[in-house]
Amino acid sequence: MGMVSTVGLVLHPQRDSKEAIDTIVEWARTRGGTVLGLPDEVGRIDCSAVAVDAQTLVNKADLLVSLGGDGTMLRTMRLITGRPTPVLGVNLGRLGFLAEIDVEDLAPALSAIDNHEYTVEPRMAVRATGKDGQMVTAFNDIALVRIPGDGLSAVAVSVYGHPFVRYSADAVIVSTSTGSTAYSFSAGGPIVSPTVEGFLVVPAAAHSSFNRALVMSADEEVTLDVLPSSGQLALEVDGAIGGHLAPGDRLTVTALRGAARVVRLGTTTFYERARRKLRVNGSAEVD
Numbered sequence: 664m665g666m667v668s669t670v671g672l673v674l675h676p677q678r679d680s681k682e683a684i685d686t687i688v689e690w691a692r693t694r695g696g697t698v699l700g701l702p703d704e705v706g707r708i709d710c711s712a713v714a715v716d717a718q719t720l721v722n723k724a725d726l727l728v729s730l731g732g733d734g735t736m737l738r739t740m741r742l743i744t745g746r747p748t749p750v751l752g753v754n755l756g757r758l759g760f761l762a763e764i765d766v767e768d769l770a771p772a773l774s775a776i777d778n779h780e781y782t783v784e785p786r787m788a789v790r791a792t793g794k795d796g797q798m799v800t801a802f803n804d805i806a807l808v809r810i811p812g813d814g815l816s817a818v819a820v821s822v823y824g825h826p827f828v829r830y831s832a833d834a835v836i837v838s839t840s841t842g843s844t845a846y847s848f849s850a851g852g853p854i855v856s857p858t859v860e861g862f863l864v865v866p867a868a869a870h871s872s873f874n875r876a877l878v879m880s881a882d883e884e885v886t887l888d889v890l891p892s893s894g895q896l897a898l899e900v901d902g903a904i905g906g907h908l909a910p911g912d913r914l915t916v917t918a919l920r921g922a923a924r925v926v927r928l929g930t931t932t933f934y935e936r937a938r939r940k941l942r943v944n945g946s947a948e949v950d
Contacts, residue, residue, distance in 0.1 A: 671724030672700040673739040675731025678755040736761035737901045740802045740923035751926040785921035791914040799900045803842030806899040808834040814894025821886040832866035881918040
């Protein structure tokens, strides 16, 4: 990243980001730069950011700043998928995994970016393609989730077309390393370092005799077939509904390496965040 002249903002739908926006606008102004935002987002706030459509935002920005929590950060990463534009996550509110800094650290963080005192960490995405060619991309997870009252999520998992396992569960989750601390974690999946290039297939509340997670390499292709015994399923993409699936439907899942790039300032490590957020401590016997 050379000199940052255009900053793109992505804002949390509710949380107050005025203080952070003012800091960014002032920083850009002193450098003769521009701050861009999405119309429905910057329109809520009295600021001098220029409202542009999403396409213009991703085409023009040298740096994207996500102001919110992990959800806002995931949405920012999905916006910029496949482009080298780095994303700086600023946390408003609860401690998250993806945001690199809190609001009060914003000014020094921007100076560090000016001085090239940062690294950029590539993050992998997972992409699922349906039979109609429709694609969804997620940075945490894609989940095939049962709809209450409508039968279980019964899904056959094949690798390169070879059948491997059939799960019957509340949900079958395909998670990136990044998403290993999200839905996958609550379903009993492992904590995976974000530098691992691979993805997980994890059943939540499995009713099948085999209930273990699989770890796949980023090069492998996985097919998920919704079985005749399955109920209707909701397709969740990073926690939001991305469609519905019925028995007979098929998804092909692949990994996208380096689909987004996250700014790291070296303030905390993934393991420190995981310890705090997931309360990793260990057993009473050893403490």
